[in-house]
Amino acid sequence: MFNKILIANRGEIACRVIKTARRMGIATVAVYSDADRDALHVEMADEAVHIGAAPASESYLVADRIIAACKLTGAEAVHPGYGFLSERASFCEALEKEGIVFIGPKPRAIEAMGDKIESKKFANAAKVSTVPGHLGVIEDADHAERIAGEIGYPVMIKASAGGGGKGMRIAWNQADISDGFDRARSEARSSFGDDRVFIEKYIVEPRHIEIQILADAHGNVVYLGERECSIQRRNQKVVEEAPSPFLGEATRKAMGEQSVALAKAVDYRSAGTVEFIVDRDRNFYFLEMNTRLQVEHPVTELITGIDLVEQMIRVAAGEPLALTQDDIRLNGWAVESRLYAEDPYRNFLPSIGRLTRYRPPAEGKAGNAIVRNDTGVFEGAEISMYYDPMIAKLCTWAPTRLEAIEAMGQALDGFVVDGIEHNVPFLASLMKHSRWREGRLSTGFIAEEYPDGFAPMTPDGVQQAVLAAVALSAALIDANRRDYFKDRLRQSSGAISENWVVKLDDEYIAARLLEGIPTVPFEMDIAIGDEILNVVTDWRPGEPVWSGRVGNLRVTAQLRPLLNGQRIDWQGFSVKSKVLTPRHAELDRLMPVKLPPDTSKLLLCPMPGLVVSIAVAEGQEVKAGETLAVVEAMKMENVLRAERDLVVGKINAKPGESLAVDAVIMEFA
Missing domain, CATH: 3.40.50.20 (Rossmann fold)
Incomplete structure (x- = not known):
């Protein structure tokens, strides 16, 4: 060793x-x-x-x-x-x-499987089912257009040396080919130093399911079940789980055996992943083999109890696998959420800066579940523009899929990240999405369910009641500890004031205290409308996470102080709250609303990044949908297009310039 x-x-x-x-x-x-x-x-x-x-x-x-x-x-x-x-x-x-x-594996296996074009040739020779496509390098946009026409739209343009969603574009028709080819090749060059791309048929309603294998230098190869990686955005995985809710044992076995056959064909050694695309009828097609550890490997570790990194080290040291296929047992369910430094409310554009607060949920047992957080940052660390925007990989395990999802929702609700924008609100809301919970997935899930992007959500009646109860309990606990708030809290008789109004964003919700005292631990009956909720919590002022029970719900929410109130984040909702007396609520309704500035005549940089190109000139007339500029951040190129017909006035930025978020790239006449 x-x-x-x-x-x-x-x-x-x-x-x-x-x-x-x-x-x-x-x-x-x-x-x-x-x-x-x-x-x-x-x-x-x-x-x-x-x-x-x-x-x-x-x-x-x-x-x-x-x-x-x-x-x-x-x-x-x-x-x-x-x-x-x-x-x-x-x-x-x-x-x-x-x-x-x-x-890791030997050079021959890396060369055979690491190149997407060559790997498909090996897969064909090993009789592994593959996606129809052109197995040669695409020379230029005209060549891409010709090949796409032969295969039939839609097609996927992919970097040969790619991975992680970089250098990948879908062309739905001939008009998409030229720009898709240029963007895929440019991203491939900047990310991998290799601008070769190829084209294959895009499977409609596909599921992305992969098989984890382990192989040693003594001819032993085993597969460790599958991972479902269908929740993707821009071809980059966001949420993964193991096992897949879609596969039956027969399909799992067939995919596993083909993966083992492919590994043996290239004398593979170490941990590796064979990726498949699976259609609605459970037909599966080889995509590629990743000759390395996968980002999502923790979910396999959680359901098998096998440390993949340890196995890689032992294999590299010459040890034979201590496992046979009969030893592999899949136990329970695991889910992984990738926390990214990106703004879900700005189409998931990258965000950089310092983590002013970073408080992940506690790892280990949480009821029937297990929480695991793989991270490389800490409070005070800097998220750099030079690397991938991943903050952490949050994983939960539980005996069943729904229990694992519920545990993930609770863990996300308590994951505190401040100083940058991040995708925790999106992930938290996803855990409550009915289609996700039912397992009706495809790689188009996010595009289909959020066609206009992820927008701030408005809580309904039940959700409003929970948020109002959290806000009121926090305000009463906070007020009770401050002597100078006693007059506001109590009536002249010394009893606790009974009637309150909780303002959630622009909604005013009447609340009434029925029984209890605002001390810690807090327990009180609160009437929100016609519903009476028993609220229990041991939250203390200053703590970022409120946890407790509201009615029959176990609730974990985040509280951030605002002027005269709190911001509450829970299950993807983010609301501004104020707790007011009825008279103060009357006066609050009369306060003027500050309108945001008009930016309709400006093109603002949506994220900190590097200006790759400016596609227009001053005075140029531009039609809606035409490219204005390309900005690169965290190895991804982002095309900024005109949202309406316009005339370019002044251009403020130039290629090669680094811009901060909301910097003015150009002005419109």
Whole structure:
């Protein structure tokens, strides 16, 4: 077994590998760029080596610097994590020349499976079912148009060396081909240093289901069940679960056996994932094989009890698998939510900045469930524009799927992140979505259910009652502890005031106290309309998370102080609350409403990023839908289009310029 390994990665996956290595008694070496000097993985590792500037192309993607760090520290092996150099055969070969072990497959398997075009050829030869498509490199937009016409629309344009949704576009018709080809190739070049793309048939109503395999150097290969990864946005996975609610045992077995056959065909060693697209009739087609650890590997670990990182390390050290296929048992259900630094209310555009508050839910047992949080950040850490926007991977396990989903909802409601925008509200609302809970999924789920994007939601009667009860209980607990609020809280007789009005955004809700006292622990009967709710909580003023019971509901909500009130976040709802006396509510209704500024004649930068191109000139007439500019952030290119017919007035930005959020790119006449 190795004495010391180096992790050639950053963020949560580097921290994840360090945890297993530490448990195995193996010393660890972290590498870091200028942007990651104070990162969590650097703090956790036994040693750390600086390898270059913030851009990945000048640090994490420079193989020579990784090798130099190994020599400097005496690391015997390298775990690549995922992304960066994890699927570079040349990196694996360079390590071998230096006598350093690559914790992953051999170069031949990486070359065969890491390239999407070549992997499909191998899959065909191994008699694995594949998606119809063109297995050659697409030369230009005209070639793409010709091939798409032969295959039949819709088609998927994909980067050959891609992954993580980068370099991927759907073309529904001929008009989509040229722009889709250019964007896919440009993203592929900037993300992977390889601008080759290919085209395959796009399966309508597809489900993305993948098989986890483990293989050693002694010819042993097993599959560890499947993961459903159909909840995707822009072809990037958002929520995953294991097992799939769609597969039966026969289909699971067939997919697993084909995955094992493919792994054996390329003499695969280590952990790997064979990805399939599955249609509505459970026909499955090979997409690609990821010759590395997957982001979503924790859900497989939770239902099998197998540490995949440990198995990778043991296989790389030459040990045979201690597992046979008969040893693999799937127990319970696991769900993973990817927390991203992105604004769900601005079409999920990236957000960067400092985490002024970061309080994830407690890991471990939570009733019948288990909570796990894989993260690479901490309170005070910086979310950089140079890397993937993932903050954490929150996972829950429970005996059944609905229990795992309920546990995830509670965990998300208590996951406090401040300082940047993030997708927790979207994830929390998704856990209550009927179609998700019923398991009626496809990779088009988000586009179909949120065609206009994710917008602030308005609570209904039951939800309003819960939010009003939380707001009132918090206000009374807070007021009761302050002597100078006693007059407001109590009547002249000394009894607690009975009648209140809770304002939620623009709604005024009458509330009445029936019985109880506003101390901690708090228990009181509250009438909201015709409904009487017993409210119980041990929340104390200043705590960001309110937890307790409202009626028959277990409630976890987040409270953030506002002027004369609180902002309450719960199940994807975010409302501003005020607790008022009836007289104060009358006066509040008379207050003028401040209108937002008019930005209709401005193109604002929707996220901090780099201006890739300006597509128009001053004085140019532009039609609705035409491209105005392209901005890149966190390795993704975002095309900004005209929302209406307009005339360009003044252009304020130029290509290559870094802009802050809401910076004015151009003005319209």
